[in-house]
Amino acid sequence: MGLYRENGQRITRAGFPAVAVTNAPQRVTEDIYKTEPYGRGDGQPEGSRRHLLYQAGTIVTPSQIDRLFTAATIGTITPATGPAAGGTTVTITGTDLDGVSAVDFGPTAGTELKVVSATQLRVKAPAGTAGAVNVVLTDDADNVSKTNGFTYTA
Secondary structure, three states: EEEEEOOOEEEOOOOOHHHHOOOOEEEOOOOEEEEEEOOOOOOOOOOOEEEEEEOOOOEEEHHEEEEEEHOOOOEEEEEEEEEEEOOOOEEEEEHHHHHHHEEEEOOOEEEEEEEEEEEEEEEEEEOOEEEEEEEEEEEOOEEEEEEEEEEEEE
């Protein structure tokens, strides 16, 4: 017995036409649920519902997993200014903020981070030097920044 190409040429073991898979499947080890807000007309109170997304044992690829973690976006930062001494409670609105684990004001981490919802979080600005700094959110999917998003006043 032998293996052959469509044109009749024999295939050797060393010449077997295959490449390594870069998006190798993975087995989910526990049930994974997804939450979604109730839609208008659902007849439900404000809030969200949870449904089974992947049952334990399901085979998924890394690219499928990556698509589940949407990068956050920054819409507004309020207030956008505060004293150089720090301590200003800042509200950040945007999308997919529920995966944010840290907020940096320039090179310094904010404190007392509270994720209010997927569209809002609050954080205390640290002390800084007068001038504008980038605000950077550390997120499950990728870091997101708003250039000159906060300005320290003297």
